[in-house]
Amino acid sequence: MNGTIPSTQNPQSAPKQAPTPLPNGRKPRFNPTWIYIILCSFLVYLWVFNNGSSPVQIQWIDVKEKMMPAGDIEKITLITNLNHVEVYVKKDSLSKYKKYFGFKETDHITAPQFYFVIPSTFDADTKFGEVRQQLPAGKKFSIETAERRDYIGRVLEWLFVPALLLFVWLLMFRRMSGTAGVPGGGGIFSVGRSKAQLFDKDHKNKITFQDVAGLEEAKVEVMEIVDFLKNPKKYTELGGKIPKGALLIGPPGTGKTLLAKAVAGEANVPFFSLSGSDFVEMFVGVGASRVRDLFRQAKEKAPCIVFIDEIDAVGRARSKNGGFTSNDERENTLNQLLTEMDGFGSNSGVIILAATNRADILDKALLRAGRFDRQIHVDLPELKERFEIFKVHLRGLKITDGFDIAFLAKQTPGFSGADIANVCNEAALIAARKNKSTIEKQDFLDAVDRIIGGLERKSKIITKEEKRTIAYHEAGHATVSWLLEHANPLLKVTIIPRGRALGAAWYLPEERQITTTEQLLDEMAATLGGRAAEELVFSKISTGAMNDLEKITKQAYAMVSYFGMSEKVGNISYYDSTGQNEYGFNRPYSEKTAELLDHEVKKLIDVSYEKAKKILTQHKAEFSQLAELLLEREVIFSEDLEQIFGKRKNMHQHELL
Numbered sequence: 001m002n003g004t005i006p007s008t009q010n011p012q013s014a015p016k017q018a019p020t021p022l023p024n025g026r027k028p029r030f031n032p033t034w035i036y037i038i039l040c041s042f043l044v045y046l047w048v049f050n051n052g053s054s055p056v057q058i059q060w061i062d063v064k065e066k067m068m069p070a071g072d073i074e075k076i077t078l079i080t081n082l083n084h085v086e087v088y089v090k091k092d093s094l095s096k097y098k099k100y101f102g103f104k105e106t107d108h109i110t111a112p113q114f115y116f117v118i119p120s121t122f123d124a125d126t127k128f129g130e131v132r133q134q135l136p137a138g139k140k141f142s143i144e145t146a147e148r149r150d151y152i153g154r155v156l157e158w159l160f161v162p163a164l165l166l167f168v169w170l171l172m173f174r175r176m177s178g179t180a181g182v183p184g185g186g187g188i189f190s191v192g193r194s195k196a197q198l199f200d201k202d203h204k205n206k207i208t209f210q211d212v213a214g215l216e217e218a219k220v221e222v223m224e225i226v227d228f229l230k231n232p233k234k235y236t237e238l239g240g241k242i243p244k245g246a247l248l249i250g251p252p253g254t255g256k257t258l259l260a261k262a263v264a265g266e267a268n269v270p271f272f273s274l275s276g277s278d279f280v281e282m283f284v285g286v287g288a289s290r291v292r293d294l295f296r297q298a299k300e301k302a303p304c305i306v307f308i309d310e311i312d313a314v315g316r317a318r319s320k321n322g323g324f325t326s327n328d329e330r331e332n333t334l335n336q337l338l339t340e341m342d343g344f345g346s347n348s349g350v351i352i353l354a355a356t357n358r359a360d361i362l363d364k365a366l367l368r369a370g371r372f373d374r375q376i377h378v379d380l381p382e383l384k385e386r387f388e389i390f391k392v393h394l395r396g397l398k399i400t401d402g403f404d405i406a407f408l409a410k411q412t413p414g415f416s417g418a419d420i421a422n423v424c425n426e427a428a429l430i431a432a433r434k435n436k437s438t439i440e441k442q443d444f445l446d447a448v449d450r451i452i453g454g455l456e457r458k459s460k461i462i463t464k465e466e467k468r469t470i471a472y473h474e475a476g477h478a479t480v481s482w483l484l485e486h487a488n489p490l491l492k493v494t495i496i497p498r499g500r501a502l503g504a505a506w507y508l509p510e511e512r513q514i515t516t517t518e519q520l521l522d523e524m525a526a527t528l529g530g531r532a533a534e535e536l537v538f539s540k541i542s543t544g545a546m547n548d549l550e551k552i553t554k555q556a557y558a559m560v561s562y563f564g565m566s567e568k569v570g571n572i573s574y575y576d577s578t579g580q581n582e583y584g585f586n587r588p589y590s591e592k593t594a595e596l597l598d599h600e601v602k603k604l605i606d607v608s609y610e611k612a613k614k615i616l617t618q619h620k621a622e623f624s625q626l627a628e629l630l631l632e633r634e635v636i637f638s639e640d641l642e643q644i645f646g647k648r649k650n651m652h653q654h655e656l657l
Contacts, residue, residue, distance in 0.1 A: 006166060024343075055112045056191075060118065063114070070139075072089055072093035073090070074142075076128060077145070078144070079145075079148050080145055080147055084116065085115060085116055085124070087116070089111050160606060161216055198297075198301075206264075208262055209266055213392040214388050215254075222262075222353075230267070243374055244351065244372075248355040249359040249375055251379070251380060269304050270298075270304035272301075272307065274338070275310050277313045279313070286329070288332050288336035302350055303351075309355050311355065311362070311366075315363055317335065318332075338365055381416070389420045390405050399438060400440050404441070407441070409496070413511055422451060423448055427446070454499020455496055457498065469534060470495045474504070475610070476529035476534070479529060479616060480612045481526035482641050482645055482648055483645065484615070486521075487526040489638070491506040495635075520565070525612045527548045527551055527608075528605075530544070531612075532616055533616055536617065537627075552605060552608070561573070574587075
């Protein structure tokens, strides 16, 4: 591989240099630890050599009434410039005053042993003279005056503050640098450097395509890029050129970042990884500078791959209204990224991989061929793909023998790869909570219920009347969905509160790519079955249908204004796939059309509601039996509905392909 540098050299052939380079190629730098050692040594020196000779402060009254009458004082020295008096005690009398020292009296042989502070109005000559005259000849002491200058202390005082400020400044400078040893200087000037993480072929914890289940079509696309890097002659001999970039598009949790990690593990070329938000900084011009630095490093490591996760952070479409919604710093970063990806400069051998779940808001210039030649859609896994994903996540789990993985794949329609990983982890936690040695089928079903509906709240206080209303509400959903041909087949119904819901019904929707008007109307009728059941049984309605009403209202408006499923409105769609009118203040239709849309939406909802009421009226006995069974058991399954209503029409059987 080009650019490989040997880690060791022959000592006989290598020229002698001073200083010797470190193994990573950098020159040895001064270690600031020596500064701390010298400073600590100096402080220890001062403490050891000055502690024994430091005089102890005492009061003038003690000197006057105790020490002087006893004749223990040899000399008193008045320090005129410091307003204090030094007391020299006779060596024979030191043992009397060791309680003042706190140490042995031999530690204070060096005089003076005591001092006391005097005010500026203190008349030393008079005070000392009076006491001295009253003493006998054998107890008299001499009196001296002197001036003291602590030159070392003054020097240290003047040097301490500047040295402290210098030390703090150096410490902050090193902290801000974060890139010590990087060519081109560090410190605050390194803020414009790229934050990309570099992964090479020797990096540990590699992820390969074997760790990525499903995504077969997406893997084919990216594997071709990997193959081009490994065997470029296979394509260049036919005149082919390496793609400059590939954009991974899909909902959250579908494995876009995992696929990029697998590319890094398979390619065996340098791989730079960073997030779109890494270009964003509070300083002006930093984003563009980091883009330049990223591509400079990539060109030096070419051939290589650069992966930008969540590229919509910097790739959002530029605004045409410069004074209202624009962000100059973000747009400057995007402009620099566009130039580096396909400008006058040459980026041969640098492939850009990017991932986003908001492709609709990306700038058109970023999506054109020559920058992102390929757009790889990573959708939610199908039945077979979920089966493969479960096999990957069940590798490290202790499951019961003969476990049916296909059953789990059928029970999790619409789950992403991240959701499936969460199901496996929750099942393991539930089994451990129950002190089981292996994970059983019921643990996985409980995990699915936990993720979809939330945590069970059996302790929630519900009156008998409320519980009866909830039971008939959920039984209405179950009855209508079971008897309508195109509604989603029911899997489970419960009146045990979960999360914020007082009751819930689990369905097993058919995995289809297109949906007809009849199917949508049947689903709306099944959703309104709970409200219809309350009205028929109790002759009054409750607030429990709020989520149902929100769902069918959105669905009805989509049918009329997006899908063109209204005869009066016609084959017209007001859906904006580009997202340009998402924050617009004007609707793309007139007030008269808005009235027509409202009328058609209400018509669709009324038709579905009457259909639900009709079905519940025709099967009132079976419906009541189901509700009472639900009140008794709190949880019922599709087998119970089959015993009451018989087999369901057009029951979709899922099969692994």
